[in-house]
Amino acid sequence: MSVINGVLTSNQVLPAELEDTDQPAGTGSVAASLLPDPTTQLLATGDPASMMAALMIRTAQDERDLSRQTENTESAIQDQQEKAQVTAMHQKANEMRMDAVMTGAMGMAAGALSVAGSACDKDSGEARMLDANSKLWGTGRDILTQVGKADEQDADGNIAAFEHAAAHAGRAASQAYDSERDAQKLLDSAVDFYKEYSSALGQAKSAAIQRT
């Protein structure tokens, strides 16, 4: 709700104007007002109850803003970590394709060399050369397979780390949101308190006027 100073003729501030009714929780935006801050005016009244209410309101507002800021930050971290997790998963898929092509091609090369070797005379040097090359490619394929498995383990570790970080940030954001709600309740309580107080004060003044 926008600030509505000047409605009352006295220097009292309407309790309703202390509330941010146009600010849905979680939006994070703060409307700028051209009028002075009502809590500052309350603090300057000299009335102890009004000053206490103003302090409570200011504390609750600060706590709420801080919680909202924390929640926004944690939510941003959560989004970032989730995106990183998905990116790591896609990267792992690309590495799996690459590994499959490399190991499969090496296995096929080893098989082709073996077939070629079998076509030659067993005792010839060419056959031995082809056989040795076949075994070399086969060994390379085995090594690459193990390296690929290790890379997959690394990728799984990274994915799990991102997932864990995202979950942690999500929990922190949820806690910050709860704190924000608590601060909002405190703010409402402070405003209610001041409303009751100002109402009682007004009634007392009215009774005094009627008596005189």
Add this chain to the structure above:
Amino acid sequence: MTVGAVRMSPIVAAPLPAQSTPASGNGTLLPTPGTSTGEACNDAMTMLYTVMSEQGSLQMKNGETSVDAQRTARDAANEEENQALAREQKADGDGSKGFFASVGGLVHDVSSDVLKLHLVSAVRDADSDVVAAANSPNFWKDVEFGATKVAEVAAIVGSVAESVATFGAGSVGAVAVTALVLSSASMAESDCHVLERCGVSAKAAMYIDVGCSLAAAAVGGYGAATSSAEKLGTLATAAKAVGSAMQTADGAAAMVSGGAHIRNGYFAADAQDASADATHAEARQESIQQVMNMLLDGIKDASESNKRALQSLQGAMQTNAQSLVVAGGRIA
């Protein structure tokens, strides 16, 4: 008087005043409730009350619109997740046919079509079965597994044949058979875990497996050391031919296995991609749900806060009215 003249002139309907025009078109002559203009709202506080009330309604309407939009986005994300999960299951091979099922289906379809003399259908069915097999993850898994086993068996038989060719015909029988049995036992244990299924512990089975391999190698080595060129005979020549054939089979199976491995790798990578998409869609859904919860909380808070503000204003208006009454009484 101009009564006659009035009657003589054509009757023209007088335009209705703007205030009496029904704004909503529902037939009422009263102005739309809630408008902050008009003589009824000339008091500043009343006008303020009306504006605040309108603002509250507007906030509620905006909130509902936002929640609806978020719900639509969440449903879309849910649909994306379902599609991604379906793609993942497909890439994992859930429900797809294996090698023997695919070949059996192909043979059955083609043979039944040929027996009915539906040659065009036979070609069409064969084509669709081949395409289905090519896109079936389980088919390629079976192909890779089978080709790998064929390559292993061919390698063992080929190595034994090579040993036979090296040992010659004399003492080759016992040595070759022993090496073959030991090597085959080792392979069967490592692939099928026969001993473990018979109740032997995994550790003991591993030692037996390694022992068989070492024994096969030792027997082969002994045979190689004690053989001589004179012992080569007809059997050795035949063994040499078998060795070459097995080497060819080994190579061919390795090539098939390599091709199938590439295909299986692509299926696994597709499943991984689909899993990533599902994760992304799930995270989006959770995020949208959080925003929806916050919006609902915000609407609730705004409604309550607005109600309190209106009550406060109402109280101020009452106080103001009471003050006027008191002041009026004192003047009187």
